[in-house]
Amino acid sequence: MHTAAILETALYADDLDAAEAFYTGVMGLEVIFRKPGRHVFFRLADSVLLVFRPAATRVSSDPERPGHLTHGAEGPGHVCFAADRDELKAWEKRLGEAGIEIEDDVEWPNGARSIYIRDPAGNSLEFAEPRLWGFGEDAPDGA
Amino acid sequence: MHTAAILETALYADDLDAAEAFYTGVMGLEVIFRKPGRHVFFRLADSVLLVFRPAATRVSSDPERPGHLTHGAEGPGHVCFAADRDELKAWEKRLGEAGIEIEDDVEWPNGARSIYIRDPAGNSLEFAEPRLWGFGEDAPDGA
Numbered sequence: 001m002h003t004a005a006i007l008e009t010a011l012y013a014d015d016l017d018a019a020e021a022f023y024t025g026v027m028g029l030e031v032i033f034r035k036p037g038r039h040v041f042f043r044l045a046d047s048v049l050l051v052f053r054p055a056a057t058r059v060s061s062d063p064e065r066p067g068h069l070t071h072g073a074e075g076p077g078h079v080c081f082a083a084d085r086d087e088l089k090a091w092e093k094r095l096g097e098a099g100i101e102i103e104d105d106v107e108w109p110n111g112a113r114s115i116y117i118r119d120p121a122g123n124s125l126e127f128a129e130p131r132l133w134g135f136g137e138d139a140p141d142g143a
Numbered sequence: 144m145h146t147a148a149i150l151e152t153a154l155y156a157d158d159l160d161a162a163e164a165f166y167t168g169v170m171g172l173e174v175i176f177r178k179p180g181r182h183v184f185f186r187l188a189d190s191v192l193l194v195f196r197p198a199a200t201r202v203s204s205d206p207e208r209p210g211h212l213t214h215g216a217e218g219p220g221h222v223c224f225a226a227d228r229d230e231l232k233a234w235e236k237r238l239g240e241a242g243i244e245i246e247d248d249v250e251w252p253n254g255a256r257s258i259y260i261r262d263p264a265g266n267s268l269e270f271a272e273p274r275l276w277g278f279g280e281d282a283p284d285g286a
Binding site (some may be wrong): 001002003004005006007008009010012025027028029030032044046047048049050052054057066068069070071072074075076077078079080081082085087090091092094100103104116123124126128130132133135 | 144145146147148149150152153170171172173175186187188189190191192193195197200201209211212213214216217218219220221222223224225226227230233234237246259266267269271272273274275276278
């Protein structure tokens with residue numbers, strides 16, 4: 001069996017309209033599925049970003065199975081998007097133009113760079129070079 | 144700029160030892176970074192799964208910047224791993240052997256299949272065919 005790969009990454013937001021405005025307008029993502037008051041899903045390069053309203057996803061859709069498939073975390077989550085060095089500069093420019101504050105800009109011991117921002121719900125978003133974790137053609141081991 | 148891709152997906156767990164036992168023993172993942180009491184990170188195919196203890200990540204590492212880079216959600220999150228039809232059968236077998244209950248087994252309107260389980264922290268884990276979202280060679284549009 002192959003090593004598992006991510007198909008869906010989830011974040012939570014009480015205000016889905018604000019999330020949609022941010023992930024389309026600032027992040028440039030396409031909405032692929034929306035259920036007002038419950039979720040909005042966005043297409044990424046080879047996976048999907050799910051943004052759920054936890055008050056809705058904590059309720060089972062099947063009244064006879066109360067905890068069935070429920071989830072829904074409260075408080076800020078974290079996601080990191082891959083960006084090579086040039087893309088990091090492009091993100092920095094785009095985020096600046098959108099008035100998004102860069103919370104931190106980190107140079108890691110292995111030379112990879114990360115920048116951090118917040119989405120409207122307060123989730124911690126990072127943009128980092130894949131070589132931070134040994135991925136990509138510029139990784140030390142070429143992995 | 145390319146469409147954003149995920150480099151890190153985060154889940155939260157109060158018991159990191161239980162998380163590590165599950166994600167290595169059942170999911171077959173390799174630990175790439177561990178900070179006892181704070182986090183354990185696992186290598187996926189082309190990204191990283193981060194499991195954090197929210198009580199630790201809600202505290203800034205910089206006493207002079209209280210909210211700096213903090214995150215940490217409470218309650219069950221959600222992640223979906225990609226698996227083609229044969230891999231789903233292999234996962235079902237492995238999960239069964241590990242005594243993990245399949246919470247649901249869903250055939251979606253477009254023919255893709257998902258199975259759902261819980262990790263030890265109660266996070267909702269899904270294994271789904273990428274064609275659920277139009278990815279993969281068996282997708283209707285070949286995307």
